[in-house]
Amino acid sequence: MNRAAIAIEPNLVELRRDAVxxxxxxxxxxxxxxxxxxxxxxxxxxxxxxxxxxxxDGSLSGVNYARMLREPSYVRILLATFEISAMTTLICxxxxxxxxxxxSQLPRRVANLFRGRCHRRVPPPSTxxxxx
Amino acid sequence: xxRQGLPIGIRQVSKRYGPVHALDDVSLDISSGEFLTLLGPxxxxxxxxxxxLAGFIRPDYGSLMFxxxxxxxxxxxxxxxxxxxxNYALFPHLDVAANVGFPLRLRGxxxxxxxxxxxxxxxxVRLGGYGTRRVxxxxxxxxxxxxxxxAIVFEPRVLLMDEPLSALDxxxxxxxxxxxxxxxxxxxxxxxxxxxxxxxxLTMSDxxxxxxxxxxxxxxxxxxxxERPASRFVAEFIGESTFLPIEPCEGGYSxxxxxxxxxxxxxxxxxxxxxxxxxxxxxxxxxPPEHMNVLQGRVQDVVYQGDSVxxxxxxxxxxxxxxxxxxxxxxxxxxxxxxxxxxxxxxxEDTVLLADDDVP
Numbered sequence: 355m356n357r358a359a360i361a362i363e364p365n366l367v368e369l370r371r372d373a374v375x376x377x378x379x380x381x382x383x384x385x386x387x388x389x390x391x392x393x394x395x396x397x398x399x400x401x402x403x404x405x406x407x408x409x410x411d412g413s414l415s416g417v418n419y420a421r422m423l424r425e426p427s428y429v430r431i432l433l434a435t436f437e438i439s440a441m442t443t444l445i446c447x448x449x450x451x452x453x454x455x456x457x458s459q460l461p462r463r464v465a466n467l468f469r470g471r472c473h474r475r476v477p478p479p480s481t482x483x484x485x486x
Numbered sequence: 487x488x489r490q491g492l493p494i495g496i497r498q499v500s501k502r503y504g505p506v507h508a509l510d511d512v513s514l515d516i517s518s519g520e521f522l523t524l525l526g527p528x529x530x531x532x533x534x535x536x537x538x539l540a541g542f543i544r545p546d547y548g549s550l551m552f553x554x555x556x557x558x559x560x561x562x563x564x565x566x567x568x569x570x571x572x573n574y575a576l577f578p579h580l581d582v583a584a585n586v587g588f589p590l591r592l593r594g595x596x597x598x599x600x601x602x603x604x605x606x607x608x609x610x611v612r613l614g615g616y617g618t619r620r621v622x623x624x625x626x627x628x629x630x631x632x633x634x635x636x637a638i639v640f641e642p643r644v645l646l647m648d649e650p651l652s653a654l655d656x657x658x659x660x661x662x663x664x665x666x667x668x669x670x671x672x673x674x675x676x677x678x679x680x681x682x683x684x685x686x687x688l689t690m691s692d693x694x695x696x697x698x699x700x701x702x703x704x705x706x707x708x709x710x711x712x713e714r715p716a717s718r719f720v721a722e723f724i725g726e727s728t729f730l731p732i733e734p735c736e737g738g739y740s741x742x743x744x745x746x747x748x749x750x751x752x753x754x755x756x757x758x759x760x761x762x763x764x765x766x767x768x769x770x771x772x773x774p775p776e777h778m779n780v781l782q783g784r785v786q787d788v789v790y791q792g793d794s795v796x797x798x799x800x801x802x803x804x805x806x807x808x809x810x811x812x813x814x815x816x817x818x819x820x821x822x823x824x825x826x827x828x829x830x831x832x833x834x835e836d837t838v839l840l841a842d843d844d845v846p
Binding site for chain 2: 369373
């Protein structure tokens, strides 16, 4: 930006710099959470995913995936997983829709009470997995 | 509370959202202690400009001086200005005194002095003794007064208000307009007020800046703005008006074949319409007086509106206009019957010709 342009558009450069600095500092606020997620989620899951491409002797191979498709027990497990997921979704919709409707019609205070109850009964799947 | 308000200098402030110019090179000087209103339709940029003054919106470029100090890069909480929001923005978990005292607490004012100043601020907005009430126990008007007390308690030298009365009903709003005016006269802080209500702007302001599409189209006193609008947009936005097409002719302009008499003898070139304010038209009996332009037509309808009577008149050329007269017995006796011919006089100083700018 040359001198003349600065005179025509006062504080242009400074304001742009402030905007960038603000965006960076806001991003900085999310750094601790980002570090936490990286350590407890991204790294372990990535490590497991990496392992799935290694054969028993440590060489790179697709043997694990081949076994998954070839052996009937693995196929059954996979199918069962999808079946349970689909059924859970369906049951949730059937139960959840009427419940949501009733909540929307209740006075706000009562609705909040019920909503609190519902949330506490639903631990996220990632907490369940290690338990199972 | 007798500090002088700070003068404000706004230079070339611009803000774009994608292709839209929310503010397009806005420059404006507000003098110390002035009550200036930003007026415009929604989307005209008035709130954006106020938010730039407050520091909540960072413009693309521009300069903002409070007194001799450049403020454009200063954070909102360091600008030391009072702000009243449309939705009051009171703290619901604090009582009235704690709400009003909040700015003092932030500034580390000793508790005893703070208590006295809070009480004084509450008395100024006529809420003395309400300190221990909870916010939810108050009416809308009272909440707005609390918000106002909170904005003035630390004696800011600049006060910003963003449509503070728009949530109140009409009667309370008019009452509060007078109150705000009185308060401004008592405290003398430079005040910038945003509204889309033209009557409110006319009632309260020392000067009004009319915004349209991110630009200031006119800055003037209420009376000048009403009587000498700079463009058709301003004339339409402020007050009632109808416009008659005019043609340039030798020595001036004419409407429907009649030459118009003009206040200074001549009018600038490029005018396309004659602005008529309904209440500035007078019924003329007998021969037309010298100092007036006369419009002839026929009464189409007479509408009684309590404080005034509105006549709908079809002019000889086919244009329809409105004329308003007082609803006193004497004035009403002079109104012709529906269908009868009528002559309307427009005095020379009320004869305003305007260019026909594009109005959305």
